[in-house]
Amino acid sequence: MFGLDPFLLSLIGTVLLATFVPCHGAAVPVFRWLAIIVIAMMFFLQGARLSRKAVVEGLTAWRLHLMILCCTFVLFPLLGLALHAVFPGLLQNEVWLGILFLCCLPSTVQSSIAFTSIGGGDVPAAVCAA
Template sequence: MFRLDPFLIGLICTIFLATVLPCHGAAVPVFQWLAILVIALMFFLQGARLSRKAVVDGVMAWRLHLIILACTFVLFPLLGLAAHALMPGLLQNDVWLGVLFLCCLPSTVQSSIAFTSIGGGNVPAAVCAATASNIAGIFITPFLVGLVLSKHGGASGNVMNIVFQLLLPFILGQLLQPWIGKWAHRNKKLLSFTDRGSILIVVYTAFSEAVMQGLWHRLPLSQLGLIALVDFLLLVCVLSDYGLW
């Protein structure tokens, strides 16, 4: 019997809530700080839960890191250009620019770790790979955007934000792991809450901003459906190529 994943239901409800009751005004910085705190707590708990050996093994998984970097900064931009060349009239021009820009960006460290943890994957390797791709993206993404969109832009990230908001809590958790590691293992529900909660808060905040800027008035539902289709096809292509590797 087919059953929707509870987290997927939560995402749908979050988008609906942001549509009918978006955060705005004084509530925006509150949700932004709440997201930062929950994400920091998630990385702290991951650091406290993981053994030192698991972290070292994750750092040494260089083949995985190279594949992720290649997918992020080579495969995705090429697939985006190919999709635009094959279907230039499928989306509005401004929307295509957004899709191509998205293809040049690394995934956020927070979502990479959260989804890896939810899926029971290799969290230490994900921490290392996502951090490396985000730091590299600060320098590579503007160059790629210049090539793909024929425009020039500034750096798309901040190394210090990654260090203080993500790596520092993780390192602190690692330092305290000998004392609180067993407690972190016993309280997996708290880790699960921070994994899913951080994504839901970020989605709510980002979608609220889009709604306040007139998302539903500026883009017809048909365009939103086509955007979802293009994103889905890009993801399928990347996952298929990764499976071949």
């Protein structure tokens, strides 16, 4: 379907499912733990597939890690501030504060690794950076 990766389709499907059929009541703690376990398994399995040499090479990619840190903690917050400066009345101040907060957060471990893998990037470096 449109040449999209099966993982990406699954991710979109999961978001749509959670939007229209959210978890309620007694199922919330079960799915919270299930999500934690699945994320941990995904991180472990991605790391377990790597050779020791690949992990060391990923750890020593300091230019890549520096670029990731600069984008995450400098570029994205500056983009959030720039958006607020250009469109100050578009959203309430509390919403802008939330957007700036999101601009300061790193991406999730599973998306960093999964999207790097899908894009044919350096998965060992992504695992180490995550």
